[in-house]
Amino acid sequence: MSETTYPNDGLRQLLEGYRHFFKGNPPRKGFCALHAEQIAHTQNPHSMVISCFDSRVCPEAIFATNDGHICVHRNMLNQVDPNDASMMASLRFAVESLRVQNIVVLGHSNCNAVAKLKDLALLPQEISAWLGGCGATYRGDSYEEAVKNNVLDQLQRLSCLDFIARAVRKAQLHLEGMLFHIHSGRLERYDAVQNKWIFIETEE
Ligand SMILES: [Zn+2]
Numbered sequence: 759m760s761e762t763t764y765p766n767d768g769l770r771q772l773l774e775g776y777r778h779f780f781k782g783n784p785p786r787k788g789f790c791a792l793h794a795e796q797i798a799h800t801q802n803p804h805s806m807v808i809s810c811f812d813s814r815v816c817p818e819a820i821f822a823t824n825d826g827h828i829c830v831h832r833n834m835l836n837q838v839d840p841n842d843a844s845m846m847a848s849l850r851f852a853v854e855s856l857r858v859q860n861i862v863v864l865g866h867s868n869c870n871a872v873a874k875l876k877d878l879a880l881l882p883q884e885i886s887a888w889l890g891g892c893g894a895t896y897r898g899d900s901y902e903e904a905v906k907n908n909v910l911d912q913l914q915r916l917s918c919l920d921f922i923a924r925a926v927r928k929a930q931l932h933l934e935g936m937l938f939h940i941h942s943g944r945l946e947r948y949d950a951v952q953n954k955w956i957f958i959e960t961e962e
Contacts, residue, residue, distance in 0.1 A: 768804030
């Protein structure tokens with residue numbers, strides 16, 4: 759994606775941050791006393807990221823963001839579950855109060871939760887209740903395809919929520935699906951226009 763085709767400045771910041779992360783030179787400063795005064799009284803995040811809770815996938819690091827730039831909601835399998843009150847409250851606040859420009863569903867390779875979808879009956883009750891209850895399915899001919907399809911399923915769920923659809927229609931909100939490859943650090947995004955996954959250029 760060239761600079762001229764970014765749907766908004768928030769997505770430009772995310773992908774520029776990612777390129778810093780990939781090169782091992784993230785400009786992320788994190789929270790510190792000097793920065794605290796600037797963000798103590800307000801927040802103006804440009805994006806919300808929905809991520810798996812996997813310890814190897816840290817959205818703030820992957821996008822090299824500073825505090826106040828993104829909101830992150832994490833759960834096992836990066837699900838958008840309309841019955842999850844915590845998720846729905848976070849989404850509504852992010853879209854209508856914080857007015858984020860993007861919601862990114864961030865899936866990842868080596869996601870154990872996706873693999874476990876095939877064997878729900880063998881899992882402890884707490885885990886099978888979540889994975890089964892949120893309606894997630896293993897969909898695809900390969901493991902990678904199943905991970906990607908899970909991301910697309912969540913984008914579809916997002917687009918069906920009335921307050922999300924309204925914001926998208928008004929061009930106030932952009933929905934984005936991405937896949938982080940743990941073993942390589944590469945990032946793919948789903949191009950809805952071309953209906954295919956494309957690796958983010960790391961040198962732009
Ligand atoms: Zn995962």
